[in-house]
Amino acid sequence: MTDEWQARAEALADKLTADGDLHTAEWRAAVRGVPRHELVPRYYEQEGTSYRLITPDDDASRQAWLDLVYSDTTLITAVVADSSGRQVPVSSSTKPDLMVRMLEALDVHDGHRVLEVGTGTGYNAALLSHRLGADRVFSIDLRPELVDTAADRLAAIGYRPVLRAVDGSGGLPEHAPYDRIIATCSVAAIPGAWIEQTAPGGLILVDVEGQLSAGNLVLLRRGEDPVAEGKFLDWYGRFMALRHDAANVGNAWPAVDRSQGEERTTAVDPVELDGGFRFLAQFRLPPGTQHTLTVDDGTPTATCLTNRDGSWCSVDRTADESGRYLVRHAGPRDLWADVEHAHDEWATMGAPAWHRFGLTVTPTAQRVWLDSPDGEHTWNLTT
Template identity: 45%
Template sequence: MTDPDIDLAAAKLRQQLADHLAAGGWLRSPTWRAAVEAIPRHVFVPRFYAETDAPGLTTWKPVTPQLVGVDKWLRQAYADETLITQFGGREIDWADPQPISNARPTSSSTLPALVVRMLEDLDVNEDTTVLEIGTGTGYSTALLCHRLGAHRVTSIETDPAVAARARGHLAHCGYRPRLLTCDGLLGYPEAGPYDRVIATMGVRSIPSAWIKQTRPGGLIVATLRGWMRSLGLVRLTVDDNGTAQGHFLSGDPSFMIARQQDAPESLGMIPAPDEGETRATAHGPELLTMADSGFVAQLAMPNARFFSMPADDGTVSTYVLDATNDAFATLTPSGDEWTVRQGGPVNLWDDVERSLALWQAADSPAPSEFGVTVTPDAQRVWLGSSDGPSWHLPG
């Protein structure tokens, strides 16, 4: 396939992608549709890893024009899928790429449906200035440049190699926004204040720098997440007194967490068999993995993580550990019911049960019924209204 053939095929695939995103309700405005139809995503992912449907450990396979053929590479480049371009913060050896399993993706071209949904939620106009945190491949940056003009776009990437590739991809498309390699959590005050801030990675709480660098009345669109799971996408309006408030948006987007806020490598200490106090509990570990109850559990235990492990007799227990203070809760089946053994400076499972009771008393609402208030002193998630039940986000 010659270059003109590639360009023609890519243009058709972009139109098909736009049709798909519009049909799904993600792409709603003509201006963003024009950007999707114009920006060649394949330029930003000349090679990538795609997740397979193989059973067992999550496995990704390499995709390049040489490995799978130009036609298949192009079709995958324009699929509504997240395409991985880095694992574990290390560069991929493209001289001999191999399938990768049980790895941690650290850079990608995000699912187009999520990208355009966030851009639509950003509510921009022709004069809007935007600070983007997390350049990645540069695809979303290019969409912003097409819509607003590159001079109104500032984008920050923490990884030098990732930033260098994005700069080259953007230049190839004729865009030269202000592209910086630094800590995105600190923003870039020199070009602020901005009308909008958008983050394409998850954060445990909203960095104060983002609020300080957003004009009063401006918006911040970002994903809040914990060490167990994503909490969800929030849109906050910044006030003229340095606070911000808003709601979670519908859906359950999950971004990689900011590297600066990643969980400690150690999960924490497994408690001794006789450590802590044991009681019956009405809730088993399944609540940690279910969508809505998992959201509440993450709020209740912002520093916890969990895993399951069989004992010598084959009984599988689930360990919930807080590596920041050594609190623990161990869930063990007892016939058709569960027991919990917990200890440390706080009783993790007590906190979960109290939070679940508050949530259930409100008729188990979806995350979109929760809001967020950020002040210079604290950040909290609340249910129903700002004076309703609330949970503090980690500082």
């Protein structure tokens, strides 16, 4: 079994290096040296709107499992039901290419102490322990059973970092300060505790996502004061949202009859809302707005926005002969009009890519900016 996984781990490290995701010898050694399969003994495979548990129970399935575990693939490892009974993933083992990119962006050095928010399977904590030594690695997650399982599996392969089951937004103050904080979950705004628990000059790497699940990774540096500032990375990564209650996995949104409502057309291609433009659009939409897609036989056919006040819109993703898109909308607010206004603003700014955006976090405000913290284009995060 050792030869089987080691050959696969080395092949994974070689692939990540060849693809330009992995550059440093220390992290290559970690990918080669950590037995990921010991931390992901089973996973869930999506089948439509449900998930099926996959376990290796014979030689053929074990070989397929090993191949997948040592591939560049995100693996869903825990699923629970929401208030409507729909299965929702709540834990995963992140794609290795994203994981190593984040670890290299974190710029850790020998002697650094790192707090990870989002233990998951423990694989990231294992990579950090391999690189720094387990006594310098701290990892937290919300669900006690998940943390206990990760601790047992990590100990079985020789790593004993400090693991705790706590609300990630509070960090782990008893072991602070940390030279680096890395979050493998997304937040709508940076928790103040993370800034306070980062040593001056330290770095925080986290996925910041707003109400439309639109955002990206931002790398913040803590100053001497409890202020942190930095730029969004120019490559994309996203994670499941940080939760504060293990029993709460979200509520189903109210159903709407999208066959009703007023009709008009728009020049804004709704497909653009799939990309970075959605990050800006969410600042112009009212709080409590959700973004979904209507899918027909696996193909998205309409982009939909729904607000808790009853407003909704549905925009066909195929243009008519004149190049315009059909909009159906109802409720107290025309949500697509907000998107159109945001699109005009985005176009005026030159359709900026991620690396032009930054974030400043102070004890009283969190502000996204374009090009410069003192520039004319700024937006407030909801804290």
